[in-house]
Amino acid sequence: MATQESETLPDAYDDLLSRYERATYIGDAAGVLSWDQEVVMPEGGTPARSKQTSALSGARHDVLTSDAFAAALEEAEAADLPDRETAVVREIRREYDRAAKVPKELVERISEETSNALPVWKEAKAEDDWSHFAPKVETLLDLKRQYAEHIDPDADPYEVLFADYEPWLDLEQAEAILEQLRDELVPLIDELNDAGADLAAPFDGTYPEDDQFALAESTLDYLGYPDDHGRLDTAPHPFSSGTQFDARVTTRFDESDPVGAIGSTVHEFGHATYTLGLPREEYGNPLGQNRGLSVHESQSRLWENHVGRSREFYDGYVGIVNEELGTDVSAREAYEAANQLYPDNLIRVEADELTYHMHIILRFEIERDLLSGELAVEDVPQVWNEKMEEYLGVTPDTDGVGCLQDIHWAHGSFGYFPTYSLGSVMAAQLFEAAEDDIDGLHDDIAAGDFDALHEWLTENVHRHGRRYRTNELVREATGEDFSADAFVEYANAKFSDLYGL
Structure with missing residues (x-):
């Protein structure tokens, strides 16, 4: 889909956009196959799926690195373009430069190996056996080091990989936060x-998965998730994926912890509402794509924490909880349950709002040392347990609830974890700006009316796609530079009030 102003732009720009859109469509098709593998594909389908995703990765790489693509890019860069189109070319240039440096064979190999690693991770987690998964981690680390070296042989490999997920924040800024x-x-x-x-x-009883699934569906309806552009499923590790036309969410359930499923569902809704808020007329080009995973995570954490863990939210929402679960819980009780601190919790996705960041720091340190070679793969369980004890005062009994709990390394996603904390920090800054701009926002949330917040986020974040770099986008939305100050202030105020400090 070309931009609305394409008739006034140079032919080379239109040619570039057409080629880039084709690469996007191939990548999105691979995304649907990935969703299928994690949600509904039979276990025996992996050998074929790994070949399919590898072929699509190679095809996308061919489009992005062709001579014709490079020629159109150079000609478009030489043209006198408006600011909007200049941003599009900037983003395409960055993606092209990285893709062109990596051999197609390596791209295909990484795709195939990550697809093959997924069922092995599931088996290892079920068996509480890191050694079963470790060879796949060794392979993926080696491939990702090669990938990073092709892109920038003089740079820290972790810094290169981090830039895949957060292209416009320096790792130094991330580490400082x-x-x-x-x-x-x-x-x-x-x-x-x-x-x-x-x-x-x-919530001290047992809550069947069927009841919790019904609650998750009702929660999405309450928040305004459109059935005609999404769907709800379950997955071992909750995620959201898709486009502005089809943004799907998954969640998971623990029969003893319905609050966890509520948080997971609201979190993935936040991801989906960002995806659905991207401009439809720009589908296929950078203006129709998310800014990066820090911004993406800011949307999920904003809805999960600043809305879904707020006192006002439960004023309107607790009736749905009671109806679906057969409970008789007050809004205040539900609010307190959603904000319990669990410093001895082992699982990142079940962590409270504060200790969550200790889980992220632990993973960041481990994968950084894995990539540098300072940490051997076989030693991950020991180091993981030592850091859990140091940061959270608890030691996992098994690998399944320790170093095998996350899916990211099966995807080869080394460098991803910092974006979770960066997104949480950004969410606080964005929500603070929304509070300033929207009269009666907290009253709206209490009434179950999220339209104004949806509109504010769409206007200030979603509609821009990748027009602005990360720091620029935060400045455009909030008038302030990106920093952790708003989050720290919010966390101190909220939890000091809850705990009577």
Whole structure:
């Protein structure tokens, strides 16, 4: 789909856009196959699926690195383009430069190996056996080191891989934010634990998965998720994927913890609402694509934490919870249950809002050392457990609830984890700006009216696609430079009030 102004632009720009859109469509087709593999594909389908995804990765790489693509890109760059189209060319140039440096054979090999690694990760997790998965991790680390070396042989491999997920933030800036979170949150968590507030924990029964699935469906309806552009399924590791026409979500259930499923569902809704908010008329080009995983995560964490874990949310929502689960919980009790601190929790996706970041820092440090060769793959369980004890005061009993709990390394997604904390920080800054701009926002949330917030996020974040770099987008939306200050202030105020400090 060409931009609306294409008739006034140079032919080379239109040619470039047409070629780039074709690459996008191939990548999106591969995304549907990936969704299918994680959600509904029979277990025996992996050998064929790995070949299919490898072929699509190779085809996309061919389109992006062809001589005709390069020629159209150079000619478009030489033209006098408006700011909007200049941003499109900037984004395509960055993607082309990285793709052109990596051999097609390596791209295909990485795709095939990640597809093959997924069922092995599932088996290893079920068997609590890191050694079963370790050879796949060794292979993927080696392939990703090769990939990083092709792109920039002089750079830190982790920095190169991090830029796949967050292209416009320096790793140095990301590390500074992680350090600030560690410095600010650890004493706050210690103070809250010492306070020992007796928050409500009303969900102490067993809640069948069918009831929780019905609650997840009702939750999505309540938030405004469109049935004609998405669907809800379950997956071992919840995720969202798709386009502005088809953004699907998954969640998972623990029969003893319905609050966890609520958080997971709202989180993935946040991802989907960003995807669905991207301009449809720009589908296929950078203006119709998400800015990056830090921004994507800001949308999921904004909805999960600033909306879904707020007192106002439960004023309107608790009736749905009681109806679907057969409970009789007050809004205040549900709010407290959603904001319990669990410093001894082992699972990242079940972590509370504060200790969550210790889980991220742990993973960041481990995968950085894996890539540098300072940490051997076989030693991951030991180092993981040591860091869990150091940062959270708890040691996993098994690999399944320890170093095997996340799917990311099966995808070869080394460098991904920092974006979770970066997104949480960004979410606080964006929500603070939305509070300033939207009169009665908290009253709207209490009434179950999310239209104004949807519109604000679409106007200030979603509709821009990749027009702005990450820091520029935050500045455009909030008027301030991207920093962790809003998150730290929010966390201190919210939890000091909850725990009576």
